[in-house]
Structure formats: C-alpha cells, structure tokens
Amino acid sequence: MIPAAFDYVAPTTVDDAVRALAEAGEDAKVIAGGQSLLPVLRMRLAAPSMLVDLGKVAELRGVREDGDTLVVGAMTTHYDVQRDPLVREHARLLALATNVVADPQVRHRGTFGGSLAHADPAGDLLAPALALDAELVVAGMDGRRTIPAAEFFADFFTTSMRSGEILCEVRVPKKTGWSAHYEKFNRVAQAWSIVAVAAAVLVDDGTITEARVGLTNMAATPVRATAVESALVGQPATAEAITAAAQHAAEGTSPAADGNADAEFRQHLARVLTSRAVSAAVGA
C-alpha cells in the first residue's frame, strides 16, 4: 500500500513546526508516531499535501514535574510513558492504560500526544486523561492556550484544536497515593478496546474518599461515569459497595454498535468492567 505523494518537513522547534503548518495551509498534517496516520495514508483515505514531522522536536519529548502537576510532552512515546518513574508514581492510571495499548512495536513509535490528538473513541489514553482532569497545552500562530480534557474531545476523531495548532504537552494533576486500574476488554491482544474503564480512587482507612472513572468507547468521545464516581464516594472499599455503584456506569452513555458489540452489550460491559476496574484498583 503506497500513500499518495506528499511534501515533508521535520522542524526541530515548536515555533518552526507551527510556522511550517501555517505556511502549508489547510491540507497539511502533523505526523507524530505515525501509527494511526500512516495506515490512513497508505489506504489512501487521506492525502495531505504536506506532513510536518514532530519527531525531531526535542522539547516535546519527556516527562517533568511542575509543582503539583506532571507534564508529559506530546511526543513522549507509549514505551517511555509506561516506564517513566514519575508517571508510575503520580499518574499510575496513565501508566497502566499505556501498558495495554497495542503491541510493543506500536508502543515504541506511537505517542501520548498523537493518541489524544487522534481522538479515536476506542483509543485507550483518552479516558485516563479525562478521568485525571488533564489539561492540554496547544500552540498555534496566535500563541499557546490550555484546554481542559473535558473540552478537548469534541466528537468522533475530532478535537477542539484549531487548524494549524499543535498539541505540545499534557498537564496531569498529580494523584499521588491513589489506587488505579485500567480494565480493557478486547478480543485479541493487539486490538483497540471494545469497552474499557479507567478508574482511580483514593481510599482512606477503608473508605473511598475520592473517585474518578472514565469510559473508553462508550460514546463518540471518552466520558466520565460521574454517577459512579458520586456513588462511590463515602462507601467502603468492598466488592459489594463497588458493584452497587458500578450499576450506574452506563448512565448517559451512547455507545456505537459494530461487529464486536451492540449498544446493549457495551452498556452491560461498562457496568461489569467498572465494577472490576474499581475492585482491582482497591484490591477488593
């Protein structure tokens, strides 16, 4: 499979990348790890005139601390996110979800920023970003702005980034000491989620004091299971209490139907997997 011809630039700074995008106009596209974009190009489902490769922009790579916030560069690969000690300590949910993205080859090339910018509702890193109240910093010709995750994912494969903007970094409030689990349901190991549940909870003396639950592939965008979150808070971290709270998981969701699951099965899975995710997180 051979993509249509395109021009290619590989700038080394965000400023140059933004300029290159602006100069190339509407038909230009950013390429990060290429793990989602290349198949589309090779199947000729898209034919951008220019690819702006972010692979050489060093400032977009890596994880650092900024006070109570963890800053993950958009070009940090899944492999690096998985293994990063800061992520493991302060955003365990993100590390766990990244562990089950695709296969090792894809994780070595695919990037955190690319996954979020791609906004595939079946992608595994959107729900964790949403559940962790991440903020996304984007840069364009008009400078930088910060978009909360809840506003970033606009629709199926669509974000609130404007044309010509580049996702630079993801700011994740630290959840140090929280328990977390990402429960993914798919048919073969390297596949995307049919449904998945991202859960992070804070347990104090056997009682759940805070809870964040995000759902993957239960709508055109990732969604927060807010009814579950509020049902959990104040409950004992027991299997019974968690299962009862998890019954709210499908509320307000509008999952798609496809060959792997119809809407009803997805909603059922959301309840079962939420219960399992929270239980696994707290060890109940």
Add this chain to the structure above:
Amino acid sequence: MTSTIEPEIGRARLRKEDARLIAGRTRWTDNLALPGLLHMAVARSPMAHARITNIDVDAARRMPGVLAVFTGADLAGEQGSLPCAWPITEDMKSPDAPSIAVEEVNFAGEAVAVVVARSAYEAADALEAVDVDYDELPVVLDLEGAVADGADLVHPDLGTNASATWVFDSAEAGTGTDVERAIADAEVLIERTYRQQRLIPAFMEPRSVVVDPTGEQLTMWSATQIPHILRVMLAMTLSVPEHKVRVIAPDVGGGFGGKLQVTPEEILTFLVARRLGKPVKWTETRSESLLSAHHGRDQVQKLTLAARRDGTVTGLKVELLADMGAYLRLVTPGVPILGAFMFNAIYKFPAYRFACTNVFTNKTPTDAYRGAGRPEATYAIERLMDELAAELGVDPIEIRERNWIRHEEFPFDTVAGLTYDSGNYEAATAKAKELFGYDALRAEQRERRERGDTVQLGIGTSTFTEMCGLAPSRVLGALSYAAGGWEHAAVRMLPTGKVEVVTGSSPHGQGHETAWSQIVADQLGVPFEDVEVLHGDTQSSHRGMDTYGSRSLTVGAMAVVRAADKVKAKAAKVAAHMLEAAEDDVEFAGGAFGVRGAGAEAKSVSIQDVALAVFAAHDLPDGVEPSLDSEATFDPENFSFPHGTHLCAAEVDTETGRVTIRSYVAVDDVGKVVNPLIVEGQVHGGLAQGIAQALYEEAVHDESGTLTTGTLADYLVPSAVDLPEFTTDRTETAATSNALGVKGVGEAGTIASTPAVVNAVVDAVRHLGVSDVQMPCTPMRVWQAIRTGRTDAGGLGGEAGGGLGSINPEGGAR
C-alpha cells in the same frame, strides 16, 4: 564398515531453511529485480454485482511513468477462462471466469483495469485516476436465499444459483444401509444446523508475480504452492506452448491452500508482459490479499444423527449448502466434496447419506483452505457426538468409545467407501486423558457449577481422523478431478559423492528441504549435509503435482525413496564389479557396499566411491550406463489417515462472554515421524488456525457485498499471546499404505481443534441452557447465548468493529 550411524529419520533436526529465512536472505518473488522491470497495479470493483457501463482510463494513461492501462475489453480476446479442474458432476454449471471483468463484475474486488508503470508508486497513483461507471445489479449473498425460489441470480444465463448437487448414499453405493430407514427407526435423533463461517487464508507473504517475456521461454515467478500445475494451466488456458513457459516458485511464505490457485493476477501479469515485451511485476497489498485472494469454508450444514438409547449411532444424514462465491476457481467445487468421506469419521455408522449443493453468491470465490472440506466435516460430527452425549447424559468420551473403530478392526472399510489402513483411537485417547487430567478437570467443573462461579469451566473433546496425502490417481479420477495424484522425484549422485534431490513437491514453509535430506541421508547412507533439495522450478523439477492436502511426505517423499532405491540398485551393479563379487553377494549398509558375510574388515566401497567410478566410467560392467541418477513417480494406493484426540479446557466468563482456553492437549498419531520438531511446528500452527476459526476469524460482508473485515485489525488472526500453551504428544501407529509408515500432518491440527474448542465453550454453559454458539464464539455471541439461548445473536453483523475499521476517512484529528 558397520552401520553405527544414528538414523536421520526421527531426529529433531533444526530446519536447513531457517537460518536463511530468519536472516532475511529470502528470495521472495517481490524481492526480484530484473533490468527494465515494470510494475502492474490492479483496479478493483467496489461493487459486488454490477454492469460496467464505462471505463475511462485516459487520465490514468497520462499520469507520470505510466506505460499502459488495460481494461477487460482490451484483454478479452486472449484471457480465456480461469481453469476449474474439478467438475464434480457432469451437469455442473460453471460460468466463464475472466481474469479481468469485461462487461459485468460479480464480486467486490474483481479486477476491472490494470495499470503498468515504471515504478510501483506511479502505478498506485495512476490507479486513482481510473474511472469506472457501474449499473448496480441485485446482490446475492445469503446461501439459503440464493437457492430459494425466485432468488436473484449471480449469473442469470445459468438460470440458477445452484452449480451442482453431489450425492453419496451408502445404500446406493453398497457401503451401508439406508439412512432414511435408520432415521425412521431411531430411538434418538439429533438434528442440528451448523454454520461454517467464511475464512480468509491470511498467508503472511502477499501474493506476487513476475513475468519475464524477453527470453526464449517466458518465465513466471510466482508466490504459488503449485508451480507445476500453474505451468500446465497457463499452457491450456492461454494456448501458449507448454515448453515455452517456465514457472518458478521461489521462497514462498505460507499458503494454507490460499496459494493453491491459478490466479487472475498471474494470467494478467502474463498477458501484459507478453503484450509489452518487458518484464512486469505485480505484488498485492494486504487489503487486496484479504479482499480478492480466495476465501475458505462458508457452508451451512444441516445434520441428522440417528442413534439408539444405549448410545450406538445408527445413521447420519448430511445436507450441505456450500458457498462457491462468484466463480469456480481451480478446485472450488471439490472442496466440500472432500468432506463427504469424513463426516462418519472414526465411528461405525451403518447408514450414511451426504448431499451437497454448491451455490454461487456475489462474494470472493472460495477454494482450498487448510483442511479443505475435512475441518467442516470434522466439526459437524464432533459437535454432534457431544450433543448426543449431552442428550443421553453420557460422558462425551464414553459415547465416542462406544462407536469408534477398535484398533484390532483395521483395516476397516467405512460407510463412506474408504479403507482406513490403521489407527489406534484407544491409545491416543488414553494418553490425552492422562496428560489433560481429565477426571480432575471434570471434578473442578462440577464444583464450579455448584458454586455458581461467574467463570465456568468447559471440556471439549475431538477424536478426529482425516484423509490426506492426496491422492490415489484412480480415486481422483472417480471423483472427476482433472489430474492424477502422483508425485515425482529424482536423485542425482554428483561425482564427489554429494547428492541432489529433485522433488515435485513445492514447499512453502513446511521444511521439505530438511525432511527430504534426512530421508535421503538414511536411504543412501550419506551425511545429512551432503544432500541438496531442489524444488519449485519447472526447469530443474520438470514433473510435479506440488504441495497441498498434506501430501508431500506420504506421496512426494515416497517418490524420493523410490528414486533412491533405483540409485542403490544401479550402484550395486557397479559396486559388485569393483568388489569383484557377484551382484547377489553384495549388500548395502551404512552407505557402503560389501560382500555379504565377509566380515567387518573385508573390503567395501562407499556409495561415494561408486559415484566417482561411475563419473570416470573407465571400468564399468558391460551394458551399464555411466549414471546412477534415477527418477521415480509414486502414485499412492490409499490415502493416509492421521488421527488423534484433542482435549480443550475453556473458561467462559459468564458476565462478559469471554472465552479463555485454559489448557489444550493434542495427542496426534501421524504415523512414523521423520522430524519431531517439524511435526511439532505443524501441529502448533494448525492448532492456531483451528482455534482461530472457533474464536476469532470471520470474513464479514455487509448487505451490499462489501468485505468489512478488510484489514488485519478487523479480521482477527490471533497471535501467540492470544493462544494457550499447547501440550502436544503422539502415539505412533505406522501407516501401512506407504513404505515409510508416514501420514500427513499439515492439516491435522486445524481439522481437530475447532470442534474441541467449541465443544468446550458449549460444555461450560450448557447447564445455563446453551446448546450451541455460532462460530466465531465472540464474547457478544457467548453472552447473548447465555442470556437468551440464541446462538447467532450478536453476530458480526454488517460492520466490523473498532480497529482500523473505525478509522476516520478524514485522516484523524482535525
């Protein structure tokens, strides 16, 4: 010299082929580069059934690097009709099968134009510029609908979608009694309808063809399993003189039956190269491969099993609808017929009837896929035996035992008219049960049922046999197949004592170079390393029937043995002369000739000495030709009948429907084993593909006939992590139908495993009211079956899910 050399047969040698394959020094067809090579790309119909009203190729012709664009109209005069070598009945209906559509397209993926350019990139770009207008025609997809009254027709000129109906009836054949009688008298009837979903062979090396028309002979390199058959068919289909065509199958990366074909693209590359007088290459993309290379399986099986209350089976009636797709390819119509002899399996049915109607639909043609007809049959009977056991409340292994052929009953004439030469089902089953821990697992199953565990345990049995080693030529003749089932080999002794073996088998991953070397090393007493195996080029290997149907060892290697026998016979004459002894007094052992009874210290001549003496030819006995080289063609007298017992323990998560294979034991009896490592590899791969049918793979078309599982993100080929650890073992009952005592192993794992897995799934949830789950047993299907008892609920429907199938055509984020 005494023979102290360890025999090669039975040694777990690493494969000779592997270092090269692993290190990337592989000669795939696509790696070939010839001076001035042009690249062809194929434009394909997105419509499943339509009339072509106009094709505009002007823009494509003007694209950079493009040399030519051809449509069906341009090639109609010379393309002929793709061959079908298996007219199963005299009145079989077979439409003309063009390589490139001329007026009408009959499946989505059919070629409508070809572009030839200086580079593959330019060819791909120009494809986009080919503009085809279609008038849609009604699309025929469903098998039962296709044969209903008033159905829309795939080929209206045939007047029907039914290509042929093939019947075997044991009462008529005199091999058994009347099945209708058995059904009327039955104390227990098990009636079921099973669906064999459509599968895609999904070989890893995409198909590729290079044709060089610039020499005296036209040379075609192709990623094919059948270079010899391909050459004959090119000659017959295109009316080119056979001696002016040379076909080469270089390294071929998997086939599984998927490359047992004379493909439209082979014909098109040939025609285009001949027209342009320049070498041309075509290599398919993965999407093209999944879409247009032939598919497999796809049957609806209506089954009736009659039995007595004591569990004795009394009759089996099989009524099949088999999907041919839009055209009959090389052996399409015969694939379901191969199953006709296998539904009765290892059981002593007194009455049997098989009737199969082959049906046209507007889908990619089907043809051979690993097992070809036999997995479908084995699935049906092994599922039925479990159903009978459940109905009677008897252990599934016990019900089989009551009905199977006992080892002392061989050779056994079956109700389907075959003679099974050997087997020991008792031994394989006993070994499998022990390795599996059958009784302990049954106890655990009971305990978990009683406890109401959300994850239930099921045990599936498959005591399979199959017929392979295709095939005795007279049997193929009786089945109206167009060719014989022999195989050819030659053994050449080089002056330095090294050996070249030429085989008509055409390996594409099986390891023939290793196995043949082991066999010849033993036969001629030469070192394993001294044997070179040549194959896959009609110039060096001029006669052959190629590789499919687990035939290479039982037929192809037997030809090698026969040729080696002739070499030894020729060498014995010369050796006797060199030893100044009578030929009758000379014996051959451990690679050397000596005088019988002369003792270890006596003079002997090695086969290498003889080879050199023959090369010099200074002093040969009168009338002896200066050559030891010999050939042989072997035609088997019978099939080989591998068998075995496979046991699968599967856990079913009743909350999510997910099936997890917990343990899998395969005890296979493939007769004498040449190389245990190769056998192990074949079994592992076979199991993976059989399990894939049970749990993962299905080719799905939407209502307009578009393949929705068109990428490997949607057509779920499992990888190693998705499969369990396999426990494999063997019993060894030598085949009596060939001198090596060997049986085929290439398809056994695939044939055996599918029913073992589905039986386990059903067994896990039978107490919840489930008696069947349609394949593949996806989580949604299993969950629905538990909830509603519906077996097909939540099928893969029209749309593939997730993966690249969910890719945004706009190219992602905006």
